[in-house]
Amino acid sequence: MSDITDSSLLVQNREQHGSSFSKKLRAGGRIPAVFYGKDTLKHYTIEDSQFRTLMRKSGGSLSLIELVEDSGEKELALLKDMQIDSVKDSILHLDFVHVTRGQSLETGVPLVLVGESPGVKNMGGIIELHQSEILIRCRPSLLPKSLELDISTLELGGSLQIKDIPHIEGVEFVADAESNIVTCVGSASGRAGAGEEDLTEESEETEESGESESAQESEEKANENS
Template sequence: MQNIILSAETRESVSNGKLNELRKSGWIPAVLYGGHSGEKSDKNILIKVKEKSLQKTIGSHNAILELKVGNQSDSVLIKEIQRDVVTQKLLHVDFQRVSMTEKLEVMVPLHLVGEAKGVKLSGGILQHLVREIKILALPKDLPSAINLDVSGLEIGHGLLASEIPAIAGVQLLLDPHQMIANVVAPTILEETPQAPGAATAAEPEVIAKGKKPEEGEEAAATATAKPGEKGAAAPKTTGTPAK
């Protein structure tokens, strides 16, 4: 395990305004829970850490740090990090003093590695159901993450917690039958059948638009129509009607 050393200084309890001034000067306010080694475990110490030094050490998850405050040195674990919700700048850090001979319960990220066979060859969908698990281990055995290979998964298959590879010195604190990841078939949306005749809607009657013919035009059209055709004028009769 890499030995990461972080230096800090004690500070006093001040107002939020003073804490903002502290941050502007390059320091991040922090708290050491559990006090120094050999002291009462319920004693908390207010400290401050240089932001540049802190940025270099918070990248590794569950890393055990050697925190030096004055002449005192303690093994600590970063318990919580507070950031600005907009700028993501560091605001506050909580450190927890740990004993290198006592096991800790911590949460560890669970990463899926490889490309599932059911996804690559059959177009299935990989579901990552559990992304973080609780473990029990000594500080020196704490992993930064746990990897689970899913390359052999086919559609309809999954991996249980019991199939996570064993790690020396690490005990998994979850139900061995809990499903961690699986591959499901892609969802196909079926078209709703249409009622007979609904697909071919009746075409609307088209009514031609145009100006109404004048009386002279209508008379001319009637005159040019051949006898017997629609629109032809009725033939004139001459002579004396039969009695």
């Protein structure tokens, strides 16, 4: 284990498949996994405790991982999918995709909001996040674990786009620069209050209109009687 770094995982090849075999693996403290690429497909098992330790060290966001087989062969991979059972706190399956050193890859990176929106703090608004991950393209060595977006200038009714994420050298955003990723909108109670206010104003206008029409009718009748 001394040659295993913080971004490495020991894996064992497996020949058996199926749900019953996967259940036995998980009961024994191992996670079934698959590693695939353009011309590659391998089935592995990974020690549950080792994977969880790596997740904790990375802050819950894994980028590049080196998969080390019993034979010593190493594969550079990206964690593409993780199936979990939140009720049992069990990791059911892991999907890794092959990464070639020196070649650009395209993947989603978690978006982290920093700062406090004045629209929330001063106006009681709420933040609506439209994209929790941002699709980027870069070389494996430049892959960030997350992207930060400062919302300290986000006013009520305002929005921030892809272009507002700070530029990182060597990292390209795949989506359109004008794509909205976060918006500050009025709270549900605020919108309800505004709706009640509109109804009150409409009711008052109706009453005033009714009173005006009634006064006009009375005046016309008085003129007729005279």
